[in-house]
Amino acid sequence: MGFLLTVSFLIHGLSLFCIILLYMQVTKVKRIERLQEQNINKMEAVMGSYLAEFQEQNEQFLRQLQHRSTSLSSETKKNSEKLPLLDEENGPVQRVNLKSEPSESLHELLSIEESQKHRSTSFHELTTDQIQDLSGEEMKEFSVYLKKKGLTIEEIAKHLHRGKTEIELLLKFHQ
Template sequence: MIALLLVISFVLHALSLFLIILLYLQLSKVKETEKHQQQMTEEMEQTFSAYLLEWKEENERFLKKLSDMMGNRSKEDVKKNHSIAQETSAKEEELPDYFPNVGDVKDIVDIRQQAAPPSLADEAWKLYEQGKTIEEIAKILKKGKTEIELLLKFRQK
């Protein structure tokens, strides 16, 4: 009897030792995965910060070029405006009588928002209100009958 209990005890101890080893291996895999994730996170942060630094440097170079161009341009504009004023005064003298106020004419750009085209549901509803059947609406809009039925049902609610 004691021998049987000892054998069962050894088997249980071996089984528990085996399970402890398996759990330790799983734990080491999890720790390894965490380290790998942390390394990847650090690499991503470094890459992102390098990208941002490059972007910042590029923006600074652009702003410097732009300010240089604007500085040069303003000096050139003063010269150009002076020469243009002289040219226009010479041209105004040469213009015929049907251009009485050429100097007063300004370019005007009118940007108007155009109305968005009506949606499929709106078109289907208008046709439905005109008394068209679902089949006729589907043919006119080149859509399926079921699709038109659904559009109309959603529109009614």
């Protein structure tokens, strides 16, 4: 019986030791969870402050952009009222009021169309270097002009030293 009592104490001691080890593991896991929760809260606070700062910068940028656009539009309005438009070849260009009666502005529209036809004929005189230096809008105008003359997309691409796909896109966007 003394033997069984000793074995029972040993088993109880071993059980108590296992319970203490398990308790230490549980407290360690709980401490790690608390640390993680604190880190998550800190990260949320930092991200919130970054987002607030980004939002403030965006709002400031939008205000500056709006201020610049209004100042630019007012400057262009003042300049357009003061200075007459000039065409490189023909001198001053007449302004057309699109809100006026069609019968009054028909003569003005015809004169503008004639000046544009005259400008289109100057495309014949362009050299290869000048063609490569054309801006996007001029490239579009020139490709539309060549298309109206009856050239195919491949021929236009060769004339402009551009790809067929680029010319196709220019013509599609023009339509």
